[in-house]
Amino acid sequence: MYKPFIHPNFSIHGRAISFDDLTEVSYSLIKEGEDYEKQIGAFLLDWIDDSEIILVKTSGSTGKPKTIALQKEYMVNSALATGSYFNLKPNSTALLCLPASYIAGKMMLVRAMVLGLNIHFLPPSSYPLDGVTHSFDFGAMVPLQVGNSLSKLHQVHKLIIGGAPISNSIREELKGVDNSSYETYGMTETITHIAIKPLNNKEVKDAPFTVLPNVELTIDDRGCLVINAPKISDETVVTNDMVELLSKTQFKWLGRLDNVINSGGVKLHPEHIEKVISNYIDTSFFVAGVADDELGQKVVLVVEDAEVNDIRKIIEGIGEFKKFEKPKSILIAKEFQRTDSGKIQRSKTVEQILKP
Structure with missing residues (x-):
């Protein structure tokens, strides 16, 4: 006891x-x-x-x-x-x-x-x-x-x-x-x-x-991190975090499986795209995928309380995007949906913007 x-x-x-x-x-x-x-x-x-x-x-x-x-x-x-x-x-x-x-x-x-x-x-x-x-x-x-x-x-x-x-x-x-x-x-x-x-x-x-x-690490067949830590959890913790596993004790984080965007058959990590964009804009934003007839999903930039024309000019000037990474459109939210602890709820925010 x-x-x-x-x-x-x-x-x-x-x-x-x-x-x-x-x-x-x-x-x-x-x-x-x-x-x-x-x-x-x-x-x-x-x-x-x-x-x-x-x-x-x-x-x-x-x-x-x-x-x-x-x-x-x-x-x-x-x-x-x-x-x-x-x-x-x-x-x-x-x-x-x-x-x-x-x-x-x-x-x-x-x-x-x-x-x-x-x-x-x-x-x-x-x-x-x-x-x-x-x-x-x-x-x-x-x-x-x-x-x-x-x-x-x-x-x-x-x-x-x-x-x-x-x-x-x-x-x-x-x-x-x-x-x-x-x-x-x-x-x-x-x-x-x-x-x-x-x-x-x-x-x-x-x-x-x-x-x-x-703590010891492995990855599953999805490429997601699996955590074996018997001193803090009875069960192996299977995450939805996609990683590059360097050893049993080291990894590089790539992004959330839940957030992966499949655009034209290319799997894109919004977290990587966000890292590029964050060099150029200071306002609160995130990258998401929304349904698109041609690509299946297209990349969109979701920005909190900002002037869309200013943001569009900045995005057009960024030359570091790989194929399909450049946002096809910009969505503006007056205020992001957040949890009680302040984390952005991506899906809920996009749904709120796009609902009729």
């Missing part, structure tokens, strides 16, 4: 918190805290109860949101793997600026409790470091937060970034930031990240993802 473990060095905002303190701290956050602090308090209570599982919501970015059960023991194993990879020591400072209602925020709390970190809570806003003067040894952000915090990112010495694609412009900016930033690969089912990719190592261009300890 699983017994909750709280490291003797665990602290919140510098105040030492024992296992016996957690109930009082949790209730205080729930009763008196802001909404994001209430979520933290609720999770802490769940963590120290007698149940061996935690119920977690998936984001719903690639399908219908669902609730899944994660073993607390496996969440501890995930935290230990992250601590080992990033050499996190007791009393290291950790930044939580993600909502505790989703797995990424929950796991920052678990890492703090298991590894004995000194965790600091900040509101999960788009500008998390505004007005913050102190530094942190470790933190996690989504790309939107990173893009809005570039001038202050040196305050987070080791930063993991996930939850959404990272634009080329942010990747370039990160090369000039004096910290260690990493792109993560993972999902709720794998208890956040199982693989890491350095972002501001100027010596390594387009580095592959490297898995954390005790």
Whole structure:
């Protein structure tokens, strides 16, 4: 039977918190805290109860949101793997600026409790470091937060970034930031990240993802990644992520199988096309395939709240597209459909634009 473990060095905002303190701290956050602090308090209570599982919501970015059960023991194993990879020591400072209602925020709390970190809570806003003067040894952000915090990112010495694609412009900016930033690969089912990719190592261009300890990779007959990680999942995790597998521990991500566009018999990865376009436009966008009588599917560019003529001129001037990659048309959405955690729902957005 699983017994909750709280490291003797665990602290919140510098105040030492024992296992016996957690109930009082949790209730205080729930009763008196802001909404994001209430979520933290609720999770802490769940963590120290007698149940061996935690119920977690998936984001719903690639399908219908669902609730899944994660073993607390496996969440501890995930935290230990992250601590080992990033050499996190007791009393290291950790930044939580993600909502505790989703797995990424929950796991920052678990890492703090298991590894004995000194965790600091900040509101999960788009500008998390505004007005913050102190530094942190470790933190996690989504790309939107990173893009809005570039001038202050040196305050987070080791930063993991996930939850959404990272634009080329942010990747370039990160090369000039004096910290260690990493792109993560993972999902709720794998208890956040199982693989890491350095972002501001100027010596390594387009580095592959490297898995954390005790994770082994294969691919299936679709070319999609299969994850064997017995310390964090009872079952092999079969993904819809198409990859180039370099070894049992390294891979390059190509794109989602669900997103592949078959145009004139040529299979296109919209994520690759987006990477090209992101060098030229800053507005929110994505690439999708829509039905076409001649090609089967045609490539379209879907843009959020922008002037179509300006975007069309930019697209016409891009010379790096391969056959069939150049968008045939541009769709404008006043606002993208997004999940509660902020991820773009591509299919729903396109359906909303095209419906009569």
